[in-house]
Amino acid sequence: MDHFHYQDGELFAENVPVAKIAAQFGTPTYIYSRATLTRHFQAYQQALGKHPHLICFAVKANANIAVLNVLAKLGAGFDIVSVGELERVLAAGGDPKKVVFSGVGKQPHEMRRALSVGVHCFNVESIAELEQLQAVASDMDTVANISIRVNPDVDPQTHPYISTGLKENKFGIDINEAVAVYAQASRLSHISIKGIDCHIGSQLTSLPPFLDALDRLLALVDALEDKGITIQHLDLGGGLGVPYQNEQPPAPDTYASAILKRLGGRSLELIFEPGRSIAANAGILITRVDYLKPTATKHFAIVDAAMNDLLRPALYQAWQEIIPVTPRHDCPPHTYDVVGAICETSDFLGKDRALAIQPQDLLAIRSAGAYGFVMSSNYNTRNRAAEVMVDVDQFHLIRKRETITEQLANEQLLPE
Ligand code: LLP
Numbered sequence: 001m002d003h004f005h006y007q008d009g010e011l012f013a014e015n016v017p018v019a020k021i022a023a024q025f026g027t028p029t030y031i032y033s034r035a036t037l038t039r040h041f042q043a044y045q046q047a048l049g050k051h052p053h054l055i056c057f058a059v060k061a062n063a064n065i066a067v068l069n070v071l072a073k074l075g076a077g078f079d080i081v082s083v084g085e086l087e088r089v090l091a092a093g094g095d096p097k098k099v100v101f102s103g104v105g106k107q108p109h110e111m112r113r114a115l116s117v118g119v120h121c122f123n124v125e126s127i128a129e130l131e132q133l134q135a136v137a138s139d140m141d142t143v144a145n146i147s148i149r150v151n152p153d154v155d156p157q158t159h160p161y162i163s164t165g166l167k168e169n170k171f172g173i174d175i176n177e178a179v180a181v182y183a184q185a186s187r188l189s190h191i192s193i194k195g196i197d198c199h200i201g202s203q204l205t206s207l208p209p210f211l212d213a214l215d216r217l218l219a220l221v222d223a224l225e226d227k228g229i230t231i232q233h234l235d236l237g238g239g240l241g242v243p244y245q246n247e248q249p250p251a252p253d254t255y256a257s258a259i260l261k262r263l264g265g266r267s268l269e270l271i272f273e274p275g276r277s278i279a280a281n282a283g284i285l286i287t288r289v290d291y292l293k294p295t296a297t298k299h300f301a302i303v304d305a306a307m308n309d310l311l312r313p314a315l316y317q318a319w320q321e322i323i324p325v326t327p328r329h330d331c332p333p334h335t336y337d338v339v340g341a342i343c344e345t346s347d348f349l350g351k352d353r354a355l356a357i358q359p360q361d362l363l364a365i366r367s368a369g370a371y372g373f374v375m376s377s378n379y380n381t382r383n384r385a386a387e388v389m390v391d392v393d394q395f396h397l398i399r400k401r402e403t404i405t406e407q408l409a410n411e412q413l414l415p416e
Pocket of ligand 1: 058061079102103199201202203237238239240273274275276277312316370371
């Protein structure tokens with residue numbers, strides 16, 4: 001459930017008319033709902049109850065510091081994949097001791113910064129990375145807490161671009177080699193083994209792949225215990241899907257109770273790294289219709305947002321709902337391809353959508369709070385959108401719209 005709804009014939013974000021935000025800040029603009037972020041985060045907290053756990057929001061899904069701050073105040077930890085994300089967490093008041101550092105290509109300077117602020121754990125993805133981390137920690141005369149990210153070879157049954165736990169993916173260490181790698185890690189002087197980590201993919205809509213992966217991790221916990229290596233936590237990654245259209249993914253409490261049941265009496269701490277399931281339906285992207293263009297074969301609605309603002313439809317053929325901000329009844333609906341102004345045929349936000357619209361109307365693209373703004377770019381020298389957070393009946397600009405001057409500021413002509 002989210003807090004975007006129609007009231008008196010227009011779309012509201014919590015208690016604020018979306019059109020009011022558009023009038024003040026223009027379009028395209030991302031709008032997030034604090035109440036929805038809170039609700040989704042607390043669903044995880046409540047689902048885990050008293051079992052020791054840490055919910056680390058995946059910063060890659062939505063990195064705005066106001067979003068991170070809202071979650072930090074609720075007690076969230078964070079899953080980061082770069083030192084840039086770490087700096088965002090710190091700027092947002094996040095607790096570094098609740099940060100897990102994922103990613104296949106951590107650089108020495110990133111390890112150094114993460115060690116200096118005392119992150120909870122590094123999720124190590126290769127032997128080479130393990131050795132690099134040992135070298136950095138030793139140089140700093142400190143100890144790095146680690147999990148090995150194992151690749152359990154489970155098919156998450158999702159889009160191939162966002163499945164990560166198959167043998168052919170670049171992520172993690174083959175689970176069949178994990179015991180040997182843990183044994184190697186246990187001999188390193190500046191490495192302390194804490195957990196096992198896996199993340200099998202994103203937008204999963206059923207439980208069996210998660211549970212298959214968990215079973216494989218639990219077998220590994222036992223195999224390691226036999227070798228005298230004790231595991232304190234399991235990090236099960238992110239991946240829980242959201243309803244974009246008709247999907248019916250399990251709710252966090254169904255997911256968590258299935259996991260807790262599988263754990264039996266084990267006291268392993270559980271870490272989760274949800275991104276999409278917290279942020280996606282806590283955000284919309286609003287855009288204005290610039291032109292309607294009927295052609296012999298199709299109607300196009302050309303809008304002021306484009307693939308540089310929201311890449312998911314172009315990149316994954318992702319479907320996101322597009323709704324009018326003020327539904328009108330004075331013209332018949334047509335079937336439109338809703339497209340941006342970018343010079344690419346893949347620049348669409350939605351295809352074959354029945355909409356009753358006129359130029360200058362506002363549209364809202366739903367489920368845009370995760371992997372929306374963070375994947376935006378300056379392609380075609382377009383300014384990146386503004387971001388706004390609604391909080392009950394207040395709304396706040398949390399990132400101002402970029403300007404062309406800002407875009408040009410880092411560039412330089414050749415001398416003479
Ligand atoms: N942990 C790790 C190690 C990850 O790689 C990811 C996502 C997450 C957690 C968070 O997963 P989530 O709960 O959000 O599914 N851009 C794509 C999604 C890429 C996901 C990458 N990794 C999209 O727009 O669908």
